[in-house]
Amino acid sequence: MTLSEYVKKRNGVPFGHPSSLRNNLYRSLGAKNFSAFWNFWNPVFSYYLGTKIFRPLKMVLPAAVSLLLTFMICGLVHDLVTSLVRGKISLFFAVWFLLMGLVVLVTKKFHYDLSLHNWVFRASVNIIIIGFCFFLAHSLNTILNFY
Incomplete structure (x- = not known):
């Protein structure tokens, strides 16, 4: 699948379409579970992470x-980008994203599904999960002095 095909599949509109961002936010925030959130979030970055990182790793390691x-x-x-901008090494995003990856695995294991709830409820839960992981990452980074 090409990047253009992937973006259209995830956003429902072609790459660069004026409704692309709106569709991305609507689909990702209102996703039925946290795993589906990541299927829709930032399709360009997801495409490259999936094809260049995840799939090759999955050939030699378990999927989880x-x-x-x-x-x-x-x-x-x-973290690399923020470290370059700040002039100081930071591991905040690595910790935050690791925590969100753990939530994806846990919610998949328990077949967490909010598809019967309305969009506002689903979006609220997904935002709360992101915020909770952010809070934990910030706390861990502070405790471990990763800033």
Whole structure:
């Protein structure tokens, strides 16, 4: 699947369409579970993470380990950018994304599904999960002095 095909599949509109961002936010925040949230969130970055990181890792490691490593690598890429801007090494995003990867695995294991609830409820739960992981990452980074 090409990047353009992937973006259209995830957003429902072609790459660069004026409704792309709106569709992305609507579909990701209102996803039926946290795993589905990540299927829709940032389709361009997801495409490359999936094809260049996750799939190759999955060929040699269990899917769960590959998923966690992919989330960590994504976090490390974000940390690299912020570290360059700040002039100081930070591992905040690596920890935050690792925690969100763990939530994806846990919610998949328990077949967590909010599809019977309305969009506002689903979006609220997904935002709360992101916020909770953010809070934990911030706390862990402070305790471990990763800033």
